Amino acid sequence: MHSSRPILSCRNLTFRYGAQAGPVFENLSFHVDQGEAVLFMGPSGCGKSTLAYCLAGLYPEYAGSLEGEILIGERPVSQMPPSKRAQEISILFQNPDNQFCMGRPDHEILFALENMNYDGDLQERMQELLHFSGLEAIGTAPIHILSGGTKQKLALATSLATNARILVLDEPFANLDPAACVQLAGKLKELNRQGLTLLIVDHNPGYWRSFISRIALMDGQGTLVNENLLPDQLESYRELFDRYGLFLDNHWLTGITPPETVPDSPAIVRAKDLALKYEKETVIDRLTFQLKKGSVTALIGPNGSGKTTLLCALAGVGKYKGELLVGGRAGLVFQNPRFQFLTLTVQEEVLTTLHVIDPPADAAILQKRAEDLLDEFGLLPYKEVSPYSLSQGQQRRLALLSMLAGDRPLLLLDEPTYAQDERSSRKILKLLNQRVQQGLTAVIATHDLALARAFANQILLLENGRLTPMSTEDLDHYAAERGILL
Structure with a gap:
């Protein structure tokens, strides 16, 4: 169960990629309680990933301009040095290749632990994270030869190495096979029950419905149209999901059939x-x-x-x-x-x-x-x-x-x-x-x-x-x- 204390608050956020560019989102305000798991959904291109980068403090430090304020507890994210910020909030990128610094999975995790000045046994913690992600067998393999899904698992292990209180997940299931998705969802559910706050960006609620606190829905212009959709009541929001062209379940495939093939085609x-x-x-x-x-x-x-x-x-x-x-x-x-x-x-x-x-x-x-x-x-x-x-x-x-x-x-x-x-x-x-x-x-x-x-x-x-x-x-x-x- 999560507490009623906000761990993260956003006030009047407006983000632009350039001085002359229009806002990706504008006057966005919300808060997340400690221990919540909140799923952000919205049409492709509405600014979900951009919001994730802002929450993690990567924007506007590395791109764009941000108006408004993001607080973790009572402290502005913009005033935190990177090492302190990483202890508070960590992020798993949509594209895991953007996240790696080293050549091997074990070295990648050790690199993260060393940068966080981890005060325990580095090798033991590294092995724990490899085991958690199901990567023990390829700990010394070159990262560049790994499949996209395996890289996604490694990126998650690296994100968890910071031991942050908040984990931002940007499409974490995108490259994973269905069995791995089921396993990963179970592990994230357990971490959430242990108190880890999850902020999730995804196009499909399927694997999350069993444990998320709520869904925050953005429209095509990046406006937060509803931030309290309850996972056990989603069927009643089918018309809303249809309006914004969003997945609710596999019902959208009804009526879709394989293209007809010509008999005896070469x-x-x-x-x-x-x-x-x-x-x-x-x-x-x-x-x-x-x-x-x-x-x-x-x-x-x-x-x-x-x-x-x-x-x-x-x-x-x-x-x-x-x-x-x-x-x-x-x-x-x-x-x-x-x-x-x-x-x-x-x-x-x-x-x-x-x-x-x-x-x-x-x-x-x-x-x-x-x-x-x-x-x-x-x-x-x-x-x-x-x-x-x-x-x-x-x-x-x-x-x-x-x-x-x-x-x-x-x-x-x-x-x-x-x-x-x-x-x-x-x-x-x-x-x-x-x-x-x-x-x-x-x-x-x-x-x-x-x-x-x-x-x-x-x-x-x-x-x-x-x-x-x-x-x-x-x-x-x-x-x-x-x-x-x-």
């Missing part, structure tokens, strides 16, 4: 005895499969099973042995879209692709085509800003849009709906469906088993180096065994 991908390597290590051996033209294949499996490695091989950028025939060029949307941007503005990113596929086209025609695509994805207002200034969800939509504009016959998507709200996810599936009907073949690596069940013609489980076709009944059984509700 295979666009043929693989036989395929062995895949990451760095110098063979991670998958002797895969044999086909992908039919015009199909949607969902690639599922636990963190570190090799899903991203397989996508890279199909895209021609990964090492492999065996037979692999791909009919045409493939487009790959990375798990971290920041790695694939080439230009300085959102509009130029799309125009670059359009110019490649149609060099003789008139510039005005390409400009209109780019603006139409940006408008369809809700990105037109940001056409002159840097791709790196977008939210994670907006960056993912831009990366997907750039690949779709390239008109490649095979599209490989690594977690396309991660960091997306419901409205954006619907747009992505609608556009993919249209392109598949026109002949596009799509492979979607995803941890969203309900999405895989609803949208894919073929489901492939990659686990322990093996690729296993799954029926919807097989998927239901697989989910039930792991305590996952579809």
Whole structure:
């Protein structure tokens, strides 16, 4: 149970990224009691992550300008030196790669402990945190070879190393497989019961509903429209969630069906005895499969099973042995879209692709085509800003849009709906469906088993180096065994 004493108070917060920029959020005020677990929800791009960085004291120290006041207890965060602030409030970034300083998980945790002047046994505490995060087996592995989900677990362990009273979590489940999400939610629930205050940013309340105190809802302009939605009464707020295009549960997938495939379609991908390597290590051996033209294949499996490695091989950028025939060029949307941007503005990113596929086209025609695509994805207002200034969800939509504009016959998507709200996810599936009907073949690596069940013609489980076709009944059984509700 939490006390009634506010541990964190925010008064009239207004944040801007630049002097001439409009406010990301304006006159935001709220407080959080000690021991609460508060989930912040809102449309993609409404400022949730920006708010998280402000609460942790990273903004405006490293970007933008902030008006108003953030207090931990009675002390302003702006007056705390970094070492003291880290003992009060810690943050888990949405993109864990932004959080690491060292080359190995054990060194990363030790680095955090040493910077906090931890007065206990450093090695013992480091081992405790590795165990808590399920990382004992890879404590000495190079961080850069780890899967996105494994990096997320390490980032959490590092955040907990500060022993702060408040933990800010920005989309902590985004890169985790469903079984890991269930385990992590249980561990965070226990930490909350022990008194750790949690401030959570997420697009989906699913894993949090069993223990959060309340939900704070932001609209598209960053206004706090309701900060006291109770988790056991969410069904009564379905209309409100629909209005803002937010996930409440998997009901949004009702009516979504796999795109129809043409009978006897030829295979666009043929693989036989395929062995895949990451760095110098063979991670998958002797895969044999086909992908039919015009199909949607969902690639599922636990963190570190090799899903991203397989996508890279199909895209021609990964090492492999065996037979692999791909009919045409493939487009790959990375798990971290920041790695694939080439230009300085959102509009130029799309125009670059359009110019490649149609060099003789008139510039005005390409400009209109780019603006139409940006408008369809809700990105037109940001056409002159840097791709790196977008939210994670907006960056993912831009990366997907750039690949779709390239008109490649095979599209490989690594977690396309991660960091997306419901409205954006619907747009992505609608556009993919249209392109598949026109002949596009799509492979979607995803941890969203309900999405895989609803949208894919073929489901492939990659686990322990093996690729296993799954029926919807097989998927239901697989989910039930792991305590996952579809």
